[in-house]
Amino acid sequence: MKLSFTKVASALVLALTVIVTGCNDDGPNGPDSNPLSVESINPTAGQPGDEVTITGTGFANNADDNSVTFAGDVTASISSVSATELVVTVPQGATTGPITVSVDGESATTSEFAISSEPQPEIPEPYASFPGTKIAADETWSNDTTLVGPHFVLPGVTLTVEAGVEVTFEYHNGNDDKVGAIYTLASDDQNFSEPRETAKLVAEGTADQPIVFTSDRKQINSWGGIIMTGRASNNIPGGQGTVEGIEQDIFYGADADGNFNDSDDSGSLEYVRIEYAGYSINAGSELQSLTLYSIGSETNINHVNLFGSSDDGIELFGGTVDIKYLVVYGADDDSFDYDQGWSGKGQFWLAVQRDGADQGFENDGCADEADCDQGSGPGSPNISNATVIAPKNTASGKDNMGLKLREGLQGAYRNIIVSNFVGNPFYLDGENNANDDTYENYDSGDLVLENFVLQNNGPWASSDESRYSAVYEYTSSDKPADLFNNPSNYDYSLPSGSAYLSGGQAPSDSWFDDVSFRGAVGESGTQWDWVNEGIWVKWPI
Structure with a gap:
């Protein structure tokens, strides 16, 4: 059969047209749009x-x-x-x-x-726009798990982590939206179809089966830690604050009607270790190992170990939560930091500082010294039986202190051991600052300091040594090995026969254990040698 040149040419043109049309990468919105x-x-x-x-x-x-x-x-x-x-x-x-x-x-x-046959969990705005994972219905983590990015426990939801579980966050590689963290969110009576209570994290391990929150990188600054928000009182002007270290607005403190709930319940942390945490988006906006925003008194926190943090060990912003048996090792900044009117109780707190860290305690009474009479008023914590110990490294250039108390702080500190700090064993701001009442609060009895033991710290400021002479006594030796049982192996219990197994007096409050020793840990080998119980506390290898 003979084909004309015209027919062949027409067929070739048609074929080329089909090929070109089929290979066109233009999207449906025109030649400059992306393909579907x-x-x-x-x-x-x-x-x-x-x-x-x-x-x-x-x-x-x-x-x-x-x-x-x-x-x-x-x-x-x-x-x-x-x-x-x-x-x-x-x-x-x-x-x-x-x-x-x-x-x-x-x-x-x-x-x-x-x-699905069941209704899906409700995730209204603003929560739907949060990055990462929204936990919108009750969950239980029974096995070790590896997570990526932030996880938000929404109001009305309980996240339960069972004893012995290890929760590992993948390293964020400097991407703010990928910083792993667990956030529990405060109650909400505005955005859901019905009012929701404050979210709960229930993580209850044992001494031999602690719950561990960690990072796959095993270095500080690898994830954002645990951040809990609630509705207990604070002294922020207006009563409501926003969480640091995240771009989205997460509110805490007073509800939409301006009311506080001092008995708010954010769950339970018991025999929990949080390690290698901390992250800073910018200066003044940091995450630490454990951050508590206006957490209420029904929350249970005891036997918590914070190991290595790129900011503080624990930081509290207002609230009424009580904390017992707390160990902080190796925070970059302060070990125990609180502000905005925290007025809870604490007993048996141990902090071991790393080289270059700041204060053992850095405690502020007011969010705004000029406006501190609202809400809970000035912070008024009640602390008994604490030990803060530093490496006393003058080469670091840090004039760090055992306790730095300021911004109108009130409350009580009893039975405290302060050892090896380069700067003052403790310092009360306000002697030369008319806007800070902390210094005068000691004279008026609004700030109580009793039964301190001081060892090998730096020089006092001005006349403080004589001013506080009734507060403290010096140890007879400058060597921590003569004060603690075996500090080179991180054993800060008191040896049998120690003079400091007596001389302390617990507050007259049934929440406190009635012990007479001073410092965080009692006699080695007894029930008060609580740090050496089981495997829940981690020390450097």
Whole structure:
């Protein structure tokens, strides 16, 4: 059969046209747009009537030019549209399967969307916009797990971690949105369909099966730690503050009506170790191992070990929570830091400083010294039986102190051992600052200091040595080995026969254990040698 040149040429032109058309990478919005693709869906399960966000590229900017079909061959209505995001409503009749997005003759398919028989957890704004993972229904972690990025326990939800579980966060590589952390969020009576109580973290280990929160990197600054927010009182002007170290606004303190709840309950931490934490987005906005914002008195915190932090060991912003049996090792900044009117109780606190760290205690009474009469008023903690010990490294250039008390602080500190600090064993600000009442609070009895033991610290400021002579006594030796049982092996119990097994007096409050020894740890080998119980406390190898 003979083919004419004209017919052959026409066939070649047609074939080339098909090839060019089939290979065209232009997206549905024109030659400069991205090709159609689907990257993710959120949530991945739901019921008819729920909203689903589809992210990707190449969507049409006009809702009518997009078609979204669920399994079951039913079409969804589109409520919001952009070139990279579609918000659709799950249609009646939808079944479990992928979702298909069609634009201008092209199609892209999502991963499976499950039609669930149970209602999906409610995640309203502002929480839906938070980065990372939102824990919107009660969960229990029974096995070791590795996590990425921040995890937010929403109001009304309880996260339970069982004894012996290790929770590991992947290193963030400097990406703020990937910094691992667990946030428990304060109560909310505004944004959910019904009022929600404060979220709870219940992590109750044992001495031999502690719960460990850690990082795969095993270095400080590797994740953001545990951050708990509540509704207990503080003295912030207006009563409500926002959490540091995260770009999103997470509120704590007074509720929308300006009310506090001093008996707020954020759960329980017991025989828990938090290690290699701390992160700073910028100066003055840091995360530490454990951060407590307006946490209430119904929260249970005891036997907690904070090992290595790029900021403070623990920091409290207001609140009424009580803490017993607390060990901080190797914080970069302060070991025990609190501000904004924390007025809880503490007993049996041990801090071992690292080279270059700041204060053992850095405690501020007021968020704003000029406006400190509202809310809970000046901070008034009641601390008994603490030991703070430093390496006394003058080469670091840090004139660190055992206790630095300031900004109108009130309260009581009893039975404290301070050892090896370069600077003052303790210092009360306000002698030369008319706006700070801390110095005068000691004279008036609003700030009580009793039964201190001081060993090998730096020189006093001005006349403080004589001013506080009734507060303290010096040890007979400058060597920590003569004060503690075996400090070279991190044993800070008191040896049998120590003069400091007596001379202390616990506060007249039933919450406190009625012991007579001074410092955090009692006689070696007794029930008061609590740090050496089990394996829950970690020390450097």
